[in-house]
Amino acid sequence: MKELRFYVIYLTLLATIVGLIYYRKLPNKKAKLLWVLILLSFLAEFVGRNFFDWFGLKNYIVFNLYDLITFSGYIIILGLLLKKTVNKRIANGLLLLVNSSFIINMVYFQDIFNGMLTTFFTVACTSVFLLSSLYFVEMFSSNKASHYKKSIYFWHIVGILIFYIPFLPYLIASKMFLFNEELMPTFSVAIFGLNVLMYSSFIIGFIWSQKKYNY
Numbered sequence: 001m002k003e004l005r006f007y008v009i010y011l012t013l014l015a016t017i018v019g020l021i022y023y024r025k026l027p028n029k030k031a032k033l034l035w036v037l038i039l040l041s042f043l044a045e046f047v048g049r050n051f052f053d054w055f056g057l058k059n060y061i062v063f064n065l066y067d068l069i070t071f072s073g074y075i076i077i078l079g080l081l082l083k084k085t086v087n088k089r090i091a092n093g094l095l096l097l098v099n100s101s102f103i104i105n106m107v108y109f110q111d112i113f114n115g116m117l118t119t120f121f122t123v124a125c126t127s128v129f130l131l132s133s134l135y136f137v138e139m140f141s142s143n144k145a146s147h148y149k150k151s152i153y154f155w156h157i158v159g160i161l162i163f164y165i166p167f168l169p170y171l172i173a174s175k176m177f178l179f180n181e182e183l184m185p186t187f188s189v190a191i192f193g194l195n196v197l198m199y200s201s202f203i204i205g206f207i208w209s210q211k212k213y214n215y
Contacts, residue, residue: 012042071124078131155205163198
């Protein structure tokens with residue numbers, strides 16, 4: 001069951017290929033960044049699974065840096081999608097907070113080479129949850145509400161939330177030693193399932209979205 005983790009790379013590859021096929025639907029840098037982040041996830045999985053063989057080191061630094069870039073990318077995209085000035089300011093503030101928490105967590109609390117930066121991850125997840133909520137409030141309060149399923153941003157944000165909302169409590173609980181070894185195979189299956197749902201949402205977005213709603 002634990003080997004399921006190694007199959008995530010195929011999900012990232014599939015989403016990357018589908019995104020490339022429908023790349024023409026991505027009309028600007030903001031939309032294209034969504035595909036770049038998926039491509040980055042494939043590269044992180046590929047490097048991560050070979051990192052020890054190449055360098056003789058654990059791969060924590062690969063995924064810690066991946067999380068920093070990915071969460072920063074999510075916040076930048078959400079900040080560009082938000083229309084209200086106050087919400088844009090919140091996004092800018094949270095981007096600064098997330099990057100600062102990464103540095104503080106790395107320098108003072110946890111070793112970036114030997115463990116996941118859990119404090120940073122918690123701050124980053126919470127920031128994305130907040131901005132996603134603001135995005136949905138704005139979207140469903142506007143004339144775009146009737147076309148939300150045709151927007152790639154909707155499907156991408158849904159995919160992110162599907163994965164990270166359940167994953168964050170699991171991460172915190174695991175760090176508090178609330179899970180024993182007997183439960184780990186079950187949670188391995190659950191985490192893989194969440195990845196399936198997330199990347200399926202990304203793929204649906206590439207296929208169903210329409211270019212005129214992806215600006």
